[in-house]
Amino acid sequence: MLELVDVCARYNGTEVLSGVSLSVEPGKITAIIGANGAGKTTTLRCIIGILRPSKGKILWRDRDLTALDTKDIVKSGITMVPEGRHVFPHMTVSENLDMGAYLRRNIHEIKKDRSWVFELFPVLKIRSGQTAGTLSGGEQQMLAVGRALMSAPDILLMDEPSMGLAPMLVDEVFHVIHQIKQTGKTVLLVEQNAVKALSIADKGYVLELGLTILSGTGTELMNNPEVERAYLGI
Amino acid sequence: MKGWDILYYLVNGLPIGAIYALVALGYSLIYASAGVLNWSQGDMVMLGAFIGYNLHCLLGLNFILALLITTPAVACIGMLVERIVLRSLRKRSSPPVNVVIGTLGVAIICRNLALAIWGPDAQLFRSPVGSVPVEIGTLRLFPQDIFILILGIALMILLQYFLKYTREGKALRAVAQDRMAASLMGIDVGKSDTLAFAASAAMGAVAGILIAPLFFVTFNMGAGIGLKGFVAAVVGGLGNIPGAIGGGFFLGLIESFASGKISSGYRDAIAFTVLILILWLKPAGLFSKITKETV
Ligand SMILES: Nc1ncnc2c1ncn2[C@@H]1O[C@H](COP(=O)(O)OP(=O)(O)O)[C@@H](O)[C@H]1O
Ligand SMILES: [Mg+2]
Numbered sequence: 211m212l213e214l215v216d217v218c219a220r221y222n223g224t225e226v227l228s229g230v231s232l233s234v235e236p237g238k239i240t241a242i243i244g245a246n247g248a249g250k251t252t253t254l255r256c257i258i259g260i261l262r263p264s265k266g267k268i269l270w271r272d273r274d275l276t277a278l279d280t281k282d283i284v285k286s287g288i289t290m291v292p293e294g295r296h297v298f299p300h301m302t303v304s305e306n307l308d309m310g311a312y313l314r315r316n317i318h319e320i321k322k323d324r325s326w327v328f329e330l331f332p333v334l335k336i337r338s339g340q341t342a343g344t345l346s347g348g349e350q351q352m353l354a355v356g357r358a359l360m361s362a363p364d365i366l367l368m369d370e371p372s373m374g375l376a377p378m379l380v381d382e383v384f385h386v387i388h389q390i391k392q393t394g395k396t397v398l399l400v401e402q403n404a405v406k407a408l409s410i411a412d413k414g415y416v417l418e419l420g421l422t423i424l425s426g427t428g429t430e431l432m433n434n435p436e437v438e439r440a441y442l443g444i
Numbered sequence: 445m446k447g448w449d450i451l452y453y454l455v456n457g458l459p460i461g462a463i464y465a466l467v468a469l470g471y472s473l474i475y476a477s478a479g480v481l482n483w484s485q486g487d488m489v490m491l492g493a494f495i496g497y498n499l500h501c502l503l504g505l506n507f508i509l510a511l512l513i514t515t516p517a518v519a520c521i522g523m524l525v526e527r528i529v530l531r532s533l534r535k536r537s538s539p540p541v542n543v544v545i546g547t548l549g550v551a552i553i554c555r556n557l558a559l560a561i562w563g564p565d566a567q568l569f570r571s572p573v574g575s576v577p578v579e580i581g582t583l584r585l586f587p588q589d590i591f592i593l594i595l596g597i598a599l600m601i602l603l604q605y606f607l608k609y610t611r612e613g614k615a616l617r618a619v620a621q622d623r624m625a626a627s628l629m630g631i632d633v634g635k636s637d638t639l640a641f642a643a644s645a646a647m648g649a650v651a652g653i654l655i656a657p658l659f660f661v662t663f664n665m666g667a668g669i670g671l672k673g674f675v676a677a678v679v680g681g682l683g684n685i686p687g688a689i690g691g692g693f694f695l696g697l698i699e700s701f702a703s704g705k706i707s708s709g710y711r712d713a714i715a716f717t718v719l720i721l722i723l724w725l726k727p728a729g730l731f732s733k734i735t736k737e738t739v
Contacts, residue, residue, distance in 0.1 A: 258628065260624065260627070279632075280627040280628065281627060281630045281631060281632050281633075284627075284628060284629070284630035285630055289628060290628055292624065292625065292628065296622050296624060296625040296628075297622075297625070298617075298618055298621045298622055298625065298626075299621055299622075300617075300621055301617070301618070301621065305614070308614070309614065309618050309626075309629045309631075310629060312611075312615065312618075312629040312630050312631055313629070313630040357629075358628075361629070361630065
């Protein structure tokens with residue numbers, strides 16, 4: 211279980227997280243929803259070690275991650291699909307997937323995961339020799355997810371995987387997240403698309419101005435009048 | 445222009461172009477990985493020349509052996525520069541310009557150290573491959589020039605191989621293309637910077653040993669060659685690896701042409717004028733269109 215206890219963070223002295231507490235159950239999908247600027251990305255940056263929290267604890271397997279470097283956090287079994295894809299633009303699709311497996315040595319296992327990624331995203335197989343910079347936005351998003359899966363993570367952090375995608379692709383991405391869960395992996399999903407996120411989430415948190423103000427199962431939050439008004443636009 | 449003329453400019457321009465390319469590669473490799481300019485790059489050339497001079501000319505060591513000792517020695521100095529200057533300034537999250545000033549400090553220290561150790565006099569480094577030119581028609585091919593071209597190009601191919609096919613090389617390319625994403629792959633981005641500094645210093649050292657027989661070895665030779673290499677890197681597009689190679693050869697040829705057609709006294713002035721024109725017309729570098737791939 212991954213647990214955040216009262217995590218605070220600041221950029222250049224300005225506090226943007228003022229108390230984020232949440233727990234991510236193994237094998238489940240946990241969603242964080244919240245308006246633009248609420249601190250969702252910042253929360254994920256703290257978990258993966260790109261940003262060091264100014265206060266609070268991030269516990270994973272009896273360790274506090276707050277003092278570790280990103281590479282050591284990735285080694286411990288967490289990886290992230292960053293907001294905005296961040297594929298390696300001048301590398302081919304195939305090379306991008308190889309980079310995902312950078313820390314792994316077992317070639318047999320890597321091969322197996324690669325075919326699994328190609329099963330999840332057949333288009334990546336077709337494009338495997340193409341440089342990532344020439345892919346469409348949707349294809350880049352799939353590559354970013356596929357690359358993260360190549361790290362064989364126990365927990366996958368996903369930052370707005372549906373952002374900027376056509377409605378049909380959004381459905382595909384959420385379908386894949388569901389499939390990833392079915393292989394026993396844990397997912398922490400950050401989304402502005404609250405309806406979609408809560409509909410596949412086992413558990414959800416609402417983040418507002420750097421504070422976790424609400425939590426519950428996906429259905430509970432969807433039926434919460436406050437959430438409905440503020441985030442679901444119903 | 446007659447065929448012989450063109451050959452003449454090539455014979456004169458390509459060897460020095462290879463040297464510029466090696467130095468330019470150093471700038472671009474470090475810029476690609478760490479995003480900073482290393483002003484001590486020219487002084488790695490000087491250290492390579494002096495350590496090589498010491499081992500080969502003073503101690504009488506075999507040239508190849510001297511090269512094989514000098515190169516890793518200077519690479520270690522490059523790593524030290526990364527550790528001491530870049531890392532400590534990064535920890536304080538200093539702006540990149542502070543790192544540039546830091547490396548400028550390293551350059552000055554290197555020069556003064558060389559002055560203290562080897563003195564102010566220019567030292568003669570005899571070519572290990574002899575100085576009797578081969579004459580073909582009116583062309584004169586000097587063995588040292590051919591030696592420079594062969595070794596220089598071999599090193600460039602080796603670098604490409606390293607970047608394309610080795611685990612560390614691929615990691616360096618990943619860092620160059622997206623530092624944050626590279627760290628998400630579990631890559632030690634700091635180690636990649638160290639590697640870039642080591643490789644750049646190593647290429648500088650080889651360039652230094654190779655040009656030592658063409659010029660004299662002096663404590664401040666790094667300034668000129670460093671500047672030329674930097675210009676070549678900028679012409680090729682800073683951070684662009686194939687561009688650095690192209691920029692180096694291009695600068696060498698322009699210089700050869702300028703001194704042949706006009707006057708060697710105006711060589712640098714003409715070369716730099718052409719380069720300013722190029723940067724004015726193509727700010728991203730001469731090779732920004734041809735080679736989309738940077739690293
Ligand atoms: N690199 C940064 N430097 C300074 N402020 C930032 C930076 N990134 C985000 N912020 C600020 O922090 C707050 C939270 O941002 P973010 O975590 O990106 O929100 P979300 O992902 O929920 O949209 C916002 O007010 C944003 O402007
Ligand atoms: Mg965000």
